[in-house]
Amino acid sequence: MWNRSNSSTAQWWRYFLQLVMANSIRALLPLILTISAVSASDQLPLNVDCGTTGKTAGYLSMTWVGDEQYVTSGQSATVRIDHNRIAPLTTLRYFPDQRKKNCYSFPGVGQGIKILVRTWFYYGNYDGLSSPPTFDLLFNGNPWATVSPSGDNGSAAFEMVHVTKVEDVSVCLARTKPNAVPFINSLEIKKLEDDMYASMDTDRPLYVNGRFAYASTTVVRYPDDPYDRLWFPFTNYSTTGLSPVRRSSDPISNLADRPPAAVLRQAITPSSSLASNMTVPSFIGSPSPAPHYVTFYFVEMLANASRSFDIYLDDQKFYAKTIVPDGTVLELQNPNISLSTSSVFSLVRAKGSTLPPSISAAEFYMIGPVWGVAATDSSDVKALSEFQKSYVQLQPWSGDPCLPIGYAWEWLNCSSDSIPRVTALFLSGYGLTGPLADFSNLTALQIIDLHNNSLSGSIHEFLGKLPNLKRLNLADNQFNGSLPASLITSNSIVNLNISGNNFSGNSSDFAGSAEKKGNVGVIAGGTIGSTLFLLLLVMLAIFIFKKRPANASAKPRSALLEPEIKQHGFSHAEIVEITNNFEKVLGEGGSGNVYYGRLRNGSEVAVKVLKDTLSQGTKEFVAEAKLLMTVHHRFLVSFVGYCEEGGNLILLYEYMGGGNLRQLLSGRSSTSAFITWEIRLKIALRVATGLDYLHSGCYPPIIHRDVKTTNILLNAKMEAKVADFGLSKSGQKEEGADLPTVAVNPRRYSFGQRDDVTQVSTAVAGTPGYIDPEYYRTNRVTQKSDVYSFGVVLLELITGRPPIFAEPGERFHIIGWVTPRIARREIHSIADPKLNGQYNVNSMWKVADVALSCTSETSDRRPSMIDVVNQLNEALEVETSYQQLTDTPSSEVRSSPTFYEFSSSSLSSSYLPSAR
Known part of the structure; x- marks a missing residue:
């Protein structure tokens, strides 16, 4: 990985940018590529100049195309600061929408092929804001890197070698902060030969730290390297005591890795012929030991030379034998060795050698985490693709629908299986029109919410035949005809809302024989059962009253x-x-x-x-x-x-022995347990699920009215439950002190008022700091009032602070304190100091976004509790994966806010590599 923000790579990156900016280098450095219009592996290389259209003859006789055929979202722009940069860096595509990720899709690249993928980012102050963003880079449902350019000239590039697991390739830019707009200038995909880098673990990508043609005067790439690998020169001779030496002819090489002759016909060696050793210039970006794939190339530059030396890593021999270079290229390779920025390779002159050591080239790769198939269930992907074709509003979403964890498409939810399934569609208010498209192959669906669109025509039979469907909301569309028999007879659907459509007959009396009969049977059965039950209660009450003693009054x-x-x-x-x-x-x-x-x-x-x-x-x-x-x-x-x-x-x-949540956050609890960010997320998810049950699992719905951290109790296992329903109200429009009996319906049909507008008139009650401002103004409490209060709870979980607190000279409400810091992208400044930075920043950002959405001033801008549950589920999945990778001793990857580092758990006991 090359990243200007990484100090260990800055020198080489700055040097490369200087080369790119120089007019004399233009013909040698085609910065980014283009992607071929035909989708097959034999069409590689694919070269994309982002933000342009059409096909052009590019640098170094390569052809590249615009990106409009590979991405369905984003806008084009031109950089304001170009410094004579070559074409692929002068334009870019940026993504101002609030989607979690925007993806470039390349179908049919091929499965099981070895490819080189390279992306380039040059901010160039294209937006005039002088504020380069930070965002994540994803590949085929896997986290790749964090892009964090700095300054108006901020630049970054990322390159890897990967063996594809599926036919299609996607490269995605993921938003990690609310105001950070991802962008990309160009993207390249090159095909490598199957026998190249043969020792690599095909389940893990190789992240390029650097390739060196040590004695070259320019960057070596295509056409000198037919695979367009970038080989950087080393020119810092004056301070290192090294000098270049060159051959008069190309050396002999039949190596499978195919290093180009241009990097092998020269070498560097100590300037003094009496020197006994030299340090090999390397490019290791990991501050802590991490697994690397390393290759060195040696070839003799002088005729009839007597040169021999040994190679060491720190104080141990890296290769058992003494190296005696000649006219045939020698390749030394170790495919899995632990290295860090403090690791030093050195060449030590052997006894009897008349010349000091020399080296021609080297490659340094960091070994990435295991990348499996990392794809959503193929039948679900195909079904979603067909579904998207019917609605232009859904077509901007591309890439893997569910992966990586935390970056699922906004309008669906997925299972946590190793091969995820799509379990929910949340498409309320997306402006969908026309008949309902067939998505019957999404057989894992449990929730379908299509309300508040303009869908028309009849309701399909397949909806009632989805085997796992529990909730179906088709309200406020233009459906007509009658309800399919499959919906009426379905035993799995426990929550159906079809109000606000154009069905024949009234809202509870559908036209059509079988459908009408089935529906009337359900309603009649429910009515008769309820009547008998109420009658039984009345008789029981009369009996008890008559049996009570006289002083009972x-x-x-x-x-x-x-x-x-x-x-x-x-x-x-x-x-x-x-x-x-x-x-x-x-x-x-x-x-x-x-x-x-x-x-x-x-x-x-x-x-x-x-x-x-x-x-x-x-x-x-x-x-x-x-x-x-x-x-x-x-x-x-x-x-x-x-x-x-x-x-x-x-x-x-x-009894809940863990105390209440406010006590734990403040440290006043009797238990000394520390609640990590992962535990806090689990608490939030449990509370949100409980509130969602009150809102949508009870009939009539229940509004808690006093959601706060002191009403969230925990047991000894830190498992949270919602308590204290003393202020709760049933979701009825009638006013009155007494509440009607609240029934939990195992099968609820809603033909009238929608759940999200349930409200009651009442004097304002609750706890200062948690009360919905709209409730204050109108004296009407809704389910969204609970959502507001829960948003305050989320902010408490993030910050550890109570809803109202004082700092020297000023008193704050937690929302007013957090909001400007979020706007300035200072997520770490609001996180509870007791967390000590031990959290995944993406997970923290997601919860902060949810909290601010919940605490919007007006209720119509707040999510429902089921939406909150889904978002918290994703945040928890991200955090859980992060903790598994960072806390487990045998983990192989750990994440930082700026880049991914890797540590090995299964290194060879020997440093000695094989020679070729």
């Missing part, structure tokens, strides 16, 4: 509790025993204190006692009791029982 709050709760009843004496006379206070809530308790069977519980002095306390207590009785989810705190006796109202919950 002295306890007006008791009648507010639902009869079902009675089966979990405890006496007040039992509560005293359970809590050891209320000995240990766990916390104080708005409606009462919480105490530690232990049941007779040994189970630990939290016991909440209502405060009699609160006028609103009874209503909140009853609301919480009703909700806890009807709502069950693994990420919501479980209800254990209650006590109603002697004027006391008490609830019992499962």
Whole structure:
């Protein structure tokens, strides 16, 4: 990798740029290539001049084309600072859209072929902002490098050798910061021979650190090297005590790696013939030991010379035998050796040699991580491609739909399998028109959201036959006809919304015999069942009321509790025993204190006692009791029982021994556990999933209204659950203190109001710092109010700070403190110092973006909780992969904000390479 930001490579990169800028070098350095219009391996090399159109005769007799046929997004621009640069660096394509990645696609390059891929980036202040961006470079679903040019003249180039695993090739630019606009000037793909670099691990790319034609005066490339490898000269002779020496004729070489004669007909050697050793100029960019692929080329420059020497790496022999160069090229190679910037290769004069050592050329590659197939399921990819053809709005997305982790297309979700499957389509509001295209081959789909488009025609039968489909939202389109029988009879779909379409009949009465009959049966069955259930509850309530003693009327709050709760009843004496006379206070809530308790069977519980002095306390207590009785989810705190006796109202919950999230973030928790970024992400994902269940898994939907870190409890394993539903409201439009029974429907058909506009009118309640500003203005709370509060929680997880805090001379709300720092791309300045930088920066950026989206001023700009869940899933996948690679002793790759470094876990015990 060459990168101006890397100090260890800066010297060579600057020198190369000087060569590129010089008019005299123009004919020798065609900076970037072009890609052939025909997609087959025999059409390589492919050379692309990004930001141009058509086909032109290029430098060094190579033909290159514009990039419009390989990319469907982005805009063209011309650099403002060109310094006489050659053509491929004077234009570029940039990608101002907010997509995670934009990709160049090259179909049919071939599977199992060895290729050289090179990309070039020259900022040239094309946008007039004097602010070169930082972004990631991806290859076929794998992370390749981080592009980080500096200054208006900031430049970077990346090159690798790779054996393809699939027929198609894609090179993608991935946005890692909100305001960083990726760009590219040119891209090259060259075909190498199968026997070249034969010792490389074909599952790992070789990242080019540098190739050297030590005694050359210019960069050697095509046509001298038919494979257009770049061989850099070494001209720093005056300070190193080295001098060039040249042959009168080309040496003999039949090496499989095919080094060009232009790099072999000269060498460097110590200026003094009496010198006993020399240091080999090398180009190792890794500050810590990492696996490298290294090749050295030796050939004698002088006739009848007596030259012999040994080669060392630091203090150990690199090659067992003494090197005696002659007119035939000797190649020394080690395909996997640990090197770092401190590694030193030296040539030591052998006994009896009349001349000092010499060397002609060398190649240094860093060995990349294992790259498997790294591709989404081929049938899903094909189905998506066909689906995209029907809608111009979806065609800009290219490259692998799901990989790398964290860079899936924005409108879908994927499984975490080694070969990912597409599990969700989120295409709400994409402006799709016309009939619904067939995507029946996406058989792993669980969620399809197509609402708020202009799709028309009938609904396809295949939707009801997708085997894993759970949620289908077709609301607010222009579909007509009748509902397919497959949807009505499907046992897998538990959430169907088809409101706002043009079906014949009314919203609950579809035309068509079989469909209408099936639908009416479902509705009628549900209605009859609900009626019988309510009647049974009324009769049970009357029976209990008649059996109650006369003095029951002295306890007006008791009648507010639902009869079902009675089966979990405890006496007040039992509560005293359970809590050891209320000995240990766990916390104080708005409606009462919480105490530690232990049941007779040994189970630990939290016991909440209502405060009699609160006028609103009874209503909140009853609301919480009703909700806890009807709502069950693994990420919501479980209800254990209650006590109603002697004027006391008490609830019992499962005990969460890890305290609340605010205590952990502030360090005030009784546990000393440190919550890493990965743990914080898991907490956020659990909470978001629990809230999504309240919003979309309950009917009517439930709005929590008091989402905050003190209402997020953790157990001893740091597993989070949402607690305290005392302020929750059911998503009904009617006002009123009492909440209706909340039913969890295993099969919910929604024909009316959409989920995302559920709202209730109520006096503003909640906790300062978390309350939705729109809620303040309108007194109407919606599901998006919970989303806003959760966004504040995410910012707390990122920063470790409470929602409102003070710094010397100023008081802040966390949103106002974070926003300008995000705008300045200072993600590390907002991250909790206790994290000590131990996090994947892309994962942190994604969560910061989600948090700011959640806390938008207006609710219509906030995502739904299911969207938040999907984004957090991706952020967690990125972080988990990063931690696996950095924390595992046997890992082979670790990432940094600027480039990828690699460390070997299985190096040979011997430094001795083979000779050719």
